[in-house]
Amino acid sequence: MDEVLSVAFLTSVLAAAIPAGTAILYACLGELLCERAGVLNLGVEGMMLMGALGGVAATLWSGSVWVGTLGALLVGAGMASIHAVLTVGLGANQVVSGLALTLFGGGFSAFLGQDLVGRPVPATFGDLAVPVLADIPEIGRILFRQDALVYVSYALVPLLWLFIGRTRAGLRLRAVGERPEAADAMGVSVGRLRALYVVLGGALAGVGGAAISLGTNPGWQEGMTAGRGRIAVALVIFAGWNPLRAALGAYLFGGVEAGQFRLQGAGVPVSSFFLNMLPYLFTIAVLVLATREAARRRLGGPAALGRPYAREERG
Amino acid sequence: MIHDERSPAIEMRGIGKRFGATAANADVDFVARFGEVHALVGENGAGKSTLMSILAGLYRPDAGTLAIGGRPVRLRSPREAIGLGVGMVYQHFMLVEPFTVAENVLLGQERAGPWLETGAVERELRELGERYGLAVDPRAPVWTLSVGEQQRVEILRLLHRGAKILILDEPTAVLTPQEAAGLVRTLRGLAADGFCIVFISHKLDEVLAVADRVTVLRRGRVVGSVAAAESDRRSLARLMVGRELASLVERPAEEPHEAVATGEPVLELAGLRAEGDAGRPALAGIDLAVRAGETVGVAGVAGNGQRELAETITGLRRASGGRVRIGGADATNRSPGEIARAGVAHVPEDRLADGLIGGMDLAGNAILRRYRRPPLARGPFVVARAVAAFADRLLKEHGVAAPGRRTRLGTLSGGNQQKLLLGRELAGEPRLIVAVHPTRGVDVGATEAIHALLRAQRERGAATLLISEDLDELLALADRIAVLFEGRVMGIVPAAGADPERLGLLMAGVDGGGVAPVRRVAVAGG
Numbered sequence: 001m002d003e004v005l006s007v008a009f010l011t012s013v014l015a016a017a018i019p020a021g022t023a024i025l026y027a028c029l030g031e032l033l034c035e036r037a038g039v040l041n042l043g044v045e046g047m048m049l050m051g052a053l054g055g056v057a058a059t060l061w062s063g064s065v066w067v068g069t070l071g072a073l074l075v076g077a078g079m080a081s082i083h084a085v086l087t088v089g090l091g092a093n094q095v096v097s098g099l100a101l102t103l104f105g106g107g108f109s110a111f112l113g114q115d116l117v118g119r120p121v122p123a124t125f126g127d128l129a130v131p132v133l134a135d136i137p138e139i140g141r142i143l144f145r146q147d148a149l150v151y152v153s154y155a156l157v158p159l160l161w162l163f164i165g166r167t168r169a170g171l172r173l174r175a176v177g178e179r180p181e182a183a184d185a186m187g188v189s190v191g192r193l194r195a196l197y198v199v200l201g202g203a204l205a206g207v208g209g210a211a212i213s214l215g216t217n218p219g220w221q222e223g224m225t226a227g228r229g230r231i232a233v234a235l236v237i238f239a240g241w242n243p244l245r246a247a248l249g250a251y252l253f254g255g256v257e258a259g260q261f262r263l264q265g266a267g268v269p270v271s272s273f274f275l276n277m278l279p280y281l282f283t284i285a286v287l288v289l290a291t292r293e294a295a296r297r298r299l300g301g302p303a304a305l306g307r308p309y310a311r312e313e314r315g
Numbered sequence: 316m317i318h319d320e321r322s323p324a325i326e327m328r329g330i331g332k333r334f335g336a337t338a339a340n341a342d343v344d345f346v347a348r349f350g351e352v353h354a355l356v357g358e359n360g361a362g363k364s365t366l367m368s369i370l371a372g373l374y375r376p377d378a379g380t381l382a383i384g385g386r387p388v389r390l391r392s393p394r395e396a397i398g399l400g401v402g403m404v405y406q407h408f409m410l411v412e413p414f415t416v417a418e419n420v421l422l423g424q425e426r427a428g429p430w431l432e433t434g435a436v437e438r439e440l441r442e443l444g445e446r447y448g449l450a451v452d453p454r455a456p457v458w459t460l461s462v463g464e465q466q467r468v469e470i471l472r473l474l475h476r477g478a479k480i481l482i483l484d485e486p487t488a489v490l491t492p493q494e495a496a497g498l499v500r501t502l503r504g505l506a507a508d509g510f511c512i513v514f515i516s517h518k519l520d521e522v523l524a525v526a527d528r529v530t531v532l533r534r535g536r537v538v539g540s541v542a543a544a545e546s547d548r549r550s551l552a553r554l555m556v557g558r559e560l561a562s563l564v565e566r567p568a569e570e571p572h573e574a575v576a577t578g579e580p581v582l583e584l585a586g587l588r589a590e591g592d593a594g595r596p597a598l599a600g601i602d603l604a605v606r607a608g609e610t611v612g613v614a615g616v617a618g619n620g621q622r623e624l625a626e627t628i629t630g631l632r633r634a635s636g637g638r639v640r641i642g643g644a645d646a647t648n649r650s651p652g653e654i655a656r657a658g659v660a661h662v663p664e665d666r667l668a669d670g671l672i673g674g675m676d677l678a679g680n681a682i683l684r685r686y687r688r689p690p691l692a693r694g695p696f697v698v699a700r701a702v703a704a705f706a707d708r709l710l711k712e713h714g715v716a717a718p719g720r721r722t723r724l725g726t727l728s729g730g731n732q733q734k735l736l737l738g739r740e741l742a743g744e745p746r747l748i749v750a751v752h753p754t755r756g757v758d759v760g761a762t763e764a765i766h767a768l769l770r771a772q773r774e775r776g777a778a779t780l781l782i783s784e785d786l787d788e789l790l791a792l793a794d795r796i797a798v799l800f801e802g803r804v805m806g807i808v809p810a811a812g813a814d815p816e817r818l819g820l821l822m823a824g825v826d827g828g829g830v831a832p833v834r835r836v837a838v839a840g841g
Binding site (some may be wrong): 166167168169170171172174175178179181182183184185186187188303311 | 371373374376392393394397403405407408409410411412413414418419420421423424426430431472695
């Protein structure tokens, strides 16, 4: 047990928490954008799975992880555009459409990926040490010896935060999610913007899938996202629709996931079934706490979240 | 920007618009000029808002043509309308509440650069505000503003975008008399500067005071367009309704009131406190009593605790302090069912949210208060025959115009829905009636019927708490009027001979000579 409490052990858990959390982070940022525009997309899991598969397939075809990532991004965006057409275009129920997308993505990726199971990917995201920063004791090991997708996410978090809060486009995004009628009356195209952010959200979920299939667990496995897409949806609430808090939450989950593996590796006498359960238990605990805090501080999501918008409907 | 002084600002010809089976507008001609305030009047449902939403680009007409500044146009969106200088202030403000005033003004405007910069806009808003008497802090988040201030933001936003034609949909309905007078001054000033102002209203005094011309709509059609100077209440009312109506023509305040009743107190509130939806205090210690046979009116600008007051009394909202006593027994924080069984009728503000079920049939709605007990219930079953008899009787007694009890409630007009609701609530001879805006969104005929019902209840000996934003209604029905401001009772005045000016000051938080702190902390608007 001493081994578990050492600095080295903690550093290794944290260093593993970052890549494990990064896949969730991409998906969570995507869902966050989508929800800020007022659309709930519960299909993240399905989009991630399709993205993971698309990433593997595109890498096998091209031999490049970047082309692979682009493939994952496009597949995720394509999946999300189904949701956009159904919910924004036709005003379908967002919950039903999202759940359908999750089921569809799970089944369809398993079907398409049959021949790819177990095939090694020719290229994966390897760890890159950032000069100078990587040599900082402990911190360097945790933050700056990671793969390229992690570094991209480091930049994406503050950029999205700035985008939402400080730009004119961000103002439109928030308006469409808070009060679509007002945005419409002021000449903002509500439908077009919502569709755009649903598709962007799907693209990020796809990249999240690639962060697993080309990064932490290279190769294709049926159902390999293992519920991370669902966790990402829950995390958006924990994050209070704020990208900075989304990063914090994603790394927390990454930490639980990484810690669980390391604890098993260290031979801690706890049932592995219990350890496997931890991320999901944690999700429930976090949701309870976040919801209570939201109720206490009267934080709400975007006011029009989940509400379809159609102009000529009366009262 | 089109701005030709000689052409009419707005010229609508043969406009038609249907919603499902209802024709909201049919063959409507409407012409308004720059430099005039043009009132558009008519009953609820006469098609005023629909016509103006077409002009503002929100709805597309099924028939007819539209010219702005003499040039024929076809509007496909509000953006195009604003581009042509047409802007509308809706009844329900189109503001994003978490945004600041400046952010709301910037929304949808094309400006250079990706960043959100509010400095220049804030300066411009201050200048515009000073020029037209529309003072408001550009940095304040909209949810912290009073309803009157939010309305100013709406007008400022349109001016800032260069609108030359302003449409205001019942703008004074949510204002104190003083705020309304300020708005009228602003509108006259804008007209003098060459703007075209279209003013939608059904308050005839106000229309005659502010407008140069008046166009009257009835059932979707124009029934007259006259110069305000050559018109009066009586002729406008006749045009609006199509028949003489006593209550519209005579000042209701002049109707005789009996002296304040001396029955037992039925409702007693002591230091009642409650929180609003946003968690801010909405009721800050209310003391009020209503006696048997007495109607106490509650006046106030929207959002000063009226809704919370009704909800706390009827058990829909938790009281965070103080006591509610009904018929001498404590009823604080009892369940809505217990309170109803104690003899309390509730006419809620939003009848389709809190009073009726739109998707259910009339019979189902009629029995909501009594389906648990015989004769309507037998064990776990509902007795169909008893339900039918009860529902049919209710519909007949209250003159609900509907094909039958199996009709879906949502298909009825607001007036008929409200008559059914009142019939259901009053069927058990309640000792206390809590009525919130009982005639809102209801046509004139139904309004008369509802007023008669409430008067009859008062004579029967029921205590009534009547919450309304319509001062005329309160003066007509109430014995005493309590004025709410920021969750407190600012004053209680006898309705007989009450001075609307003094009521207006109380509604603005001004008590007699002294000025109360008019900082809005307690209440979110809307």
